[in-house]
Amino acid sequence: MSSLTIYPDATPGQPLGTYTELDAIRRELNAIGVRFERVDASILLPEGASQDDVLAAYKHVVDAEKAKHGYNTVDVARIKPDNPNAAQARLKFLSEHTHSEDEERVMVEGSGCFYLHAQDRVYQVVCTRGDLISVPEGMRHWFDMGPRPDFAAIRFFIRPDGWVGNFTGDGIADRFPRYET
Numbered sequence: 709m710s711s712l713t714i715y716p717d718a719t720p721g722q723p724l725g726t727y728t729e730l731d732a733i734r735r736e737l738n739a740i741g742v743r744f745e746r747v748d749a750s751i752l753l754p755e756g757a758s759q760d761d762v763l764a765a766y767k768h769v770v771d772a773e774k775a776k777h778g779y780n781t782v783d784v785a786r787i788k789p790d791n792p793n794a795a796q797a798r799l800k801f802l803s804e805h806t807h808s809e810d811e812e813r814v815m816v817e818g819s820g821c822f823y824l825h826a827q828d829r830v831y832q833v834v835c836t837r838g839d840l841i842s843v844p845e846g847m848r849h850w851f852d853m854g855p856r857p858d859f860a861a862i863r864f865f866i867r868p869d870g871w872v873g874n875f876t877g878d879g880i881a882d883r884f885p886r887y888e889t
């Protein structure tokens with residue numbers, strides 16, 4: 709189930725609230741400039757599906773998002789629990805960073821957890837199949853795919869290097885609960 713938990717950034721042990729209803733999640737995230745939407749992601753992906761297969765299956769979503777927001781490039785991040793590089797992949801986005809453009813992701817399989825650091829709060833967003841999230845350019849955040857990653861996300865970019873993370877050097881991510889699915 710998708711959810712949002714909001715914490716003060718200085719006290720990870722004292723959450724301010726948890727939301728599981730779409731309208732409430734959207735309202736709280738929209739208030740900090742984050743888009744959160746639901747798309748139809750009911751197409752099941754075969755185990756060996758390539759990036760092109762996934763993009764073809766979800767062409768309706770890809771075309772619509774490109775037309776609406778001017779994205780030029782898309783790719784697919786798909787990691788299954790048996791991936792021998794899972795631990796390394798998890799580490800890649802597990803520290804606070806920013807990007808030079810917005811970070812739009814559509815979860816089309818499985819789940820993963822975004823942590824958005826805005827003002828003096830951390831917004832922990834568990835995204836599941838069908839969730840679309842767009843983190844604004846420059847917003848501090850990190851992403852945890854969990855110890856047994858199982859997700860596929862379509863990623864949208866304006867520039868080819870839009871995915872590159874600029875790490876803040878702040879150890880805040882280590883103080884917050886991990887996504888332990």
Ligand SMILES: CSCCC(=O)/C(O)=C/O
Pocket residue numbers: 785801811813820849850851861863871
């Ligand atoms: C959910 S897609 C993989 C994570 C990613 O692309 C990113 O930029 C996390 O911040």
Ligand SMILES: [Fe+2]
Pocket residue numbers: 801807811871873
């Ligand atoms: Fe990112």
Ligand code: NI
Pocket residue numbers: 801805806807811849850851873
């Ligand atoms: Ni990021």
